[in-house]
Amino acid sequence: MKLKIAKLPGDGIGPEVVEQAVKVTDAVCSLFGHEVEYRFGLAGACAIDATGSPFPEETYRICTEADAVLFGAVGDPRYDNDPTAKVRPEQGLLAMRKQLGLYANLRPVETFKPLIHKSPLREELVDGADLLCIRELTGGMYFGEKGRLDGGDTAYDTNIYHRYEVERILKLAFDYARRRRGHLTVVDKANVLESSRLWRQVAQEMAPLYPDVVTDYMFVDNAAMKLVTGPEFFDVMVTENTFGDILTDEASCISGSMGLLASASIGEKTGVFEPIHGSYPQAAGKNIANPLATILSAAMMFEYAFALKEEGAAIRRAVAASIEEGVVTEDLSAGGKAYSTSEVGDWVASRICR
Numbered sequence: 001m002k003l004k005i006a007k008l009p010g011d012g013i014g015p016e017v018v019e020q021a022v023k024v025t026d027a028v029c030s031l032f033g034h035e036v037e038y039r040f041g042l043a044g045a046c047a048i049d050a051t052g053s054p055f056p057e058e059t060y061r062i063c064t065e066a067d068a069v070l071f072g073a074v075g076d077p078r079y080d081n082d083p084t085a086k087v088r089p090e091q092g093l094l095a096m097r098k099q100l101g102l103y104a105n106l107r108p109v110e111t112f113k114p115l116i117h118k119s120p121l122r123e124e125l126v127d128g129a130d131l132l133c134i135r136e137l138t139g140g141m142y143f144g145e146k147g148r149l150d151g152g153d154t155a156y157d158t159n160i161y162h163r164y165e166v167e168r169i170l171k172l173a174f175d176y177a178r179r180r181r182g183h184l185t186v187v188d189k190a191n192v193l194e195s196s197r198l199w200r201q202v203a204q205e206m207a208p209l210y211p212d213v214v215t216d217y218m219f220v221d222n223a224a225m226k227l228v229t230g231p232e233f234f235d236v237m238v239t240e241n242t243f244g245d246i247l248t249d250e251a252s253c254i255s256g257s258m259g260l261l262a263s264a265s266i267g268e269k270t271g272v273f274e275p276i277h278g279s280y281p282q283a284a285g286k287n288i289a290n291p292l293a294t295i296l297s298a299a300m301m302f303e304y305a306f307a308l309k310e311e312g313a314a315i316r317r318a319v320a321a322s323i324e325e326g327v328v329t330e331d332l333s334a335g336g337k338a339y340s341t342s343e344v345g346d347w348v349a350s351r352i353c354r
């Protein structure tokens with residue numbers, strides 16, 4: 001198969017971790033006989049520096065012409081403490097999501113036995129947790145009308161959802177629940193928010209079409225608690241954009257390191273595969289960042305964008321081996337030898353086998 005991949009490393013540690021995912025992708029392609037072609041695109045602060053835009057037209061074109069996008073991270077401390085900045089790196093990510101129609105963000109959370117002790121939660125709580133968070137990604141407060149009134153002293157963001165947006169994400173969630181353990185939890189704040197009541201109404205209409213799925217409804221505050229008191233309750237969780245942003249950071253703690261969590265954003269055009277962690281500027285250029293989340297995102301890319309299950313599984317096995325054998329970066333090494341970002345990438349690439 002011929003794989004056309006857009007490579008958007010972005011800012012901070014993005015380039016270092018994406019480079020490792022590329023090594024691993026190359027190893028998979030040479031073993032399984034695929035031809036791979038990468039095209040580089042700018043996104044985030046580096047794109048602002050070079051072109052003035054955080055998601056230049058050229059990058060959009062490269063993405064739409066590719067079969068999958070491998071993305072690193074965006075963000076730069078130069079912008080974080082400046083609420084007046086007119087253009088920000090994060091706008092590049094949001095523009096990419098909107099322009100590529102990436103309405104579904106899939107964030108699987110699983111535990112790795114050898115790392116369970118790294119979780120801030122007690123071992124018996126997290127052992128066996130295996131959930132898929134599905135976050136709506138192109139609606140809600142992130143994209144609703146926002147602005148300032150009263151000469152700047154009043155500010156608002158609108159949490160708006162249209163029925164079609166809710167239907168398509170719920171359909172995807174029911175389908176995933178069906179393919180997993182048949183349990184879907186719809187997370188909302190229907191006791192307070194009108195938009196949540198629309199979500200719940202649509203979900204209740206759709207649930208009878210999926211008699212093989214057990215559907216339940218949970219308020220977001222309760223879900224936040226349940227994630228840390230009994231995460232094994234969840235199979236597939238679906239929620240709106242802002243709740244999903246917050247809950248998936250929380251859920252990432254379950255596995256012990258944010259450096260392990262991969263994600264896939266899929267929708268109308270090319271899918272984007274990226275780690276859930278940010279650009280971690282303090283570590284940029286130091287060759288210490290954990291590349292496993294990005295490498296696992298490459299596994300999701302094989303599985304979701306190319307329907308190449310075996311290739312994805314080969315990456316997952318190599319990553320599991322690196323964890324078992326302690327070939328990991330300092331965030332996971334627990335006093336043992338810490339390997340560098342590139343050493344972990346080389347090791348995982350060298351362990352790709354059928």
Ligand code: IPM
Pocket residue numbers: 090093094245276
């Ligand atoms: C994420 C990030 C982004 C978000 C930021 C960088 C805009 O936190 O992908 O979860 O809030 O969606």
Ligand code: MN
Pocket residue numbers: 245246249
């Ligand atoms: Mn986030």
